[in-house]
Amino acid sequence: xxxxxxxxxxGDVRExxxxxxxxxxxxxxxxRPEELAEVDxxxxxxxxxxxxxxxxxxxxxxxxxxxxxxxxxxxxxxxxGMILLADKILDPRSGQETLGGIDMIVRRNAFGxxxxxxxxxxxxxxxxxxxxxxxxIRAPWVESVGAQVEVxxxxxxHIVAVRQDNALATSxxxxxxxxxxxxxxxxEMVRAxx
Ligand code: GLN
Numbered sequence: 001x002x003x004x005x006x007x008x009x010x011g012d013v014r015e016x017x018x019x020x021x022x023x024x025x026x027x028x029x030x031x032r033p034e035e036l037a038e039v040d041x042x043x044x045x046x047x048x049x050x051x052x053x054x055x056x057x058x059x060x061x062x063x064x065x066x067x068x069x070x071x072x073x074x075x076x077x078x079x080x081g082m083i084l085l086a087d088k089i090l091d092p093r094s095g096q097e098t099l100g101g102i103d104m105i106v107r108r109n110a111f112g113x114x115x116x117x118x119x120x121x122x123x124x125x126x127x128x129x130x131x132x133x134x135x136x137i138r139a140p141w142v143e144s145v146g147a148q149v150e151v152x153x154x155x156x157x158h159i160v161a162v163r164q165d166n167a168l169a170t171s172x173x174x175x176x177x178x179x180x181x182x183x184x185x186x187x188e189m190v191r192a193x194x
Contacts (some may be wrong), residue, residue, distance in 0.1 A: 002190040005030035005039035007065075009055035011047020011080060012096040015175035016183075033064045038054040039162035041074035041190035044081030046137065046173050049089075049108065050096045052080055062097060069101040073129065074166040074193050076186040082169035083108060083140050090143055101147030101167040110171075122172065124153070124161050125152045127181045134160065141171055166193055 001024055006016045008029035020027035020043065030036050042065075044052070056062045069075050069085075077085040084099050086106040092098075111118070116138050121131035134155065144157035145151060153161035153170070160171035165188060174182035 001026045002040040002187060002194055003028060004187065005036065005042045007042060007044045007052070007056075007061075007081075009059065009061075010051045010171050011045035012173070012175060015173075016043045016045050016078075018174045019180045019183040020089065020187065023187045025183075025187045031059060031061075033060055036061065036064050036068060039073075040175050040194055041076070041186070042068070042180050043186070044075065044077040044084050044099075045175070046079035046081060047103050049080040049083040050093045051166055052084060053097045054095060055100075056099075057097065062099070065099050069099055069167065072166050072193065073099060074168075074186065074190045076168040076182075076189075078168075078173050078175065079137065079139055082106060082171055083144075085167055086142075102162060102164045102169055103149055104162060104164075105143040105160075106140045107141045107143050108140050111136060111139055120155060122155055122160060123154045124170075124182070125150075126185060129181065132172075132174060132179055132181060133177045134170075135174075135176045136160075138173050139171040 005024040017027040122134040
């Protein structure tokens with residue numbers, strides 16, 4: 001099985017470890033550069049993107065993460081993880097850095113106060129067997145994408161899932177639903193890259 005790490009600085013790490021194991025990956029927590037060096041792919045969980053970026057900087061992980069992503073390591077970001085994979089954040093908080101990897105601009109907390117958290121079904125290109133249950137928690141959406149980015153899903157008029165080469169990102173949290181088809185899709189990407 002491919003070894004897939006979960007960036008374990010803050011956020012819903014445990015749920016991703018479980019989902020990855022169900023999707024036939026060997027799942028591991030990644031907190032240090034040495035641990036990053038040992039994984040075939042990486043999930044960046046939901047949580048708080050500014051906190052994750054500050055901790056990544058503190059743990060000496062920002063540059064190693066940027067380098068591995070640029071070198072083609074498969075990576076999957078959910079929610080805060082999507083924000084971290086964006087080349088640009090529309091409304092960054094001060095001190096907030098991104099790792100980049102996907103040529104897109106994201107808007108944080110995009111769905112607005114009345115709609116902070118909600119669930120809805122989402123049709124995702126490449127996921128078979130019907131729509132996935134999308135859990136959105138103060139979720140970002142994608143404002144715009146570059147020509148290399150494939151839009152995999154939209155909710156209303158807004159892009160909520162994208163892929164560019166080895167980088168996958170969703171506004172929503174499949175790790176919270178028990179439906180692990182998004183994780184299976186990502187593990188397939190890791191296998192294909194290995
Ligand atoms: N709103 C959070 C952020 O800006 C993301 C929320 C989430 O990951 N559920 O980082």
